[in-house]
Amino acid sequence: MSEKAVMKEQKSLKSYSAAVFRQKLFRNIVCILFCIISLLPFVMMIMNATRTSSEIQQGISLLPSGNFIENWKNLMLKQSGMQLTMGRAMMNSLIIAVPGTFCAVYFSAMTAYGIHVYDFKGRKLAWAFIMGIMMIPNQISIIGFYQFMMKLNMLDNYLPLILPCIAAPTVVFFMKQYMESSLSIEMIEAARIDGAGEFRIFNTIIMPLMKPALATQAIFQFIAQWNNLFTPSILLSNDSKKTLPLFVQMLTSDQFKVDFGVVYMGLFATVIPLIIAYLLLSRYIVAGVSLGGVKG
Numbered sequence: 001m002s003e004k005a006v007m008k009e010q011k012s013l014k015s016y017s018a019a020v021f022r023q024k025l026f027r028n029i030v031c032i033l034f035c036i037i038s039l040l041p042f043v044m045m046i047m048n049a050t051r052t053s054s055e056i057q058q059g060i061s062l063l064p065s066g067n068f069i070e071n072w073k074n075l076m077l078k079q080s081g082m083q084l085t086m087g088r089a090m091m092n093s094l095i096i097a098v099p100g101t102f103c104a105v106y107f108s109a110m111t112a113y114g115i116h117v118y119d120f121k122g123r124k125l126a127w128a129f130i131m132g133i134m135m136i137p138n139q140i141s142i143i144g145f146y147q148f149m150m151k152l153n154m155l156d157n158y159l160p161l162i163l164p165c166i167a168a169p170t171v172v173f174f175m176k177q178y179m180e181s182s183l184s185i186e187m188i189e190a191a192r193i194d195g196a197g198e199f200r201i202f203n204t205i206i207m208p209l210m211k212p213a214l215a216t217q218a219i220f221q222f223i224a225q226w227n228n229l230f231t232p233s234i235l236l237s238n239d240s241k242k243t244l245p246l247f248v249q250m251l252t253s254d255q256f257k258v259d260f261g262v263v264y265m266g267l268f269a270t271v272i273p274l275i276i277a278y279l280l281l282s283r284y285i286v287a288g289v290s291l292g293g294v295k296g
Contacts, residue, residue, distance in 0.1 A: 042271070048264040056260040071261040075251075075269075078262055082250065083239040086269060089247035094273075096158055096232070096243060097225035100165040104221045105214055107166045112175035113202055117188060127176075134169040139230065146234055156238045161231060171217050178213040215281040222277050226270070244270050 048056050051065040079085045115127055149160045183206070191201045207214070229245040236242050242250070248266040252258050 045264055045267055045271075048260070049268040051261055051264075053258070053260040053262075056264070067261055068265075071259075071265040074259060075262045075265045078251065078259070079247075084242055084247055084250065086244070086247060086266065088240065089242060089244040090269075090273070092158075092241060093226055093243040093245075096161045096228075097222055100162045100225040101218055101221045103162060104165040104168040104171050105218050108168045108171035108217070109175045109207065109210060109214065110202060111172045112179055113206055115172075116176050116179045116183065117185065130169045130172055133167075134173065142231070142234060149235060156236055156241055158241070160235055161228075165221070165225070168221070171221065174217055175210070175213055178210060183209065219277055219281045223274055226274060 043062060044060065047062055047064055049071060050068040051061070052067050052070075055061070055065060055067075075086070111130075115123060115130075145160075145164075146155075149155055149157075154160050187205070188201055191205055196205075227245060228243070229249070232243050232246055233249070236246070239250075248263065248270060251263045251266050
């Protein structure tokens with residue numbers, strides 16, 4: 001190879017390395033930008049929890065103030081005059097969110113398992129129906145659902161907020177994608193040959209293999225149930241049964257003056273359980289999302 005050809009190849013390699021570096025730099029900048037955009041509302045909420053109501057009304061600030069403890073005291077003082085306390089509202093939210101999350105994750109995994117493993121008539125139709133349900137917002141059916149619950153005398157009851165979580169088409173879709181990328185049919189057939197029943201195969205073999213997907217969807221569903229304001233606001237009228245988002249909404253119901261510092265303190269209290277849930281399950285999220293989004 002001539003010296004000119006070597007120099008040309010080296011120049012080409014340098015050009016390629018420079019292009020790769022620019023692409024990597026661009027991706028990093030975009031990721032950092034999206035990270036800042038995602039964290040900005042959360043940071044603003046924490047900063048506003050440390051500020052007075054007048055300071056909040058003056059404009060946006062990313063610097064903390066010294067009113068955090070005072071806002072907490074005012075929150076405790078304000079809830080003393082309400083029928084619903086923050087502790088009771090948090091317990092009500094847990095009563096709904098924990099079983100609702102379990103129902104959504106467990107039964108969706110079972111549904112995805114049935115569609116993925118079993119070859120039955122109407123399989124494609126069932127999957128198309130689930131995909132179609134994903135496109136229908138909950139708000140469209142809420143009037144009929146409210147009337148149905150009223151006829152069953154189940155208003156002001158937690159069951160209408162928990163049992164519908166069994167039908168979670170988005171979770172079913174994610175679980176099926178995960179199974180297609182990581183679940184071996186041969187392993188299931190081997191378990192059947194060994195004499196294991198279908199429920200035993202699902203509970204003792206499939207569920208442990210799906211820990212990343214289960215944990216990922218568990219945290220997403222827990223957040224959705226915990227932050228749900230729309231459905232509980234329609235079905236729950238008794239103040240003592242209302243959830244934490246409804247408790248925060250009640251903090252803004254003052255006819256004459258709203259203490260925004262207290263409101264942001266209430267919002268800050270609502271995200272603490274979510275942070276705890278995320279820290280407990282975060283190590284599964286990356287694996288669950290990456291495997292669930294790629295078909296093997």
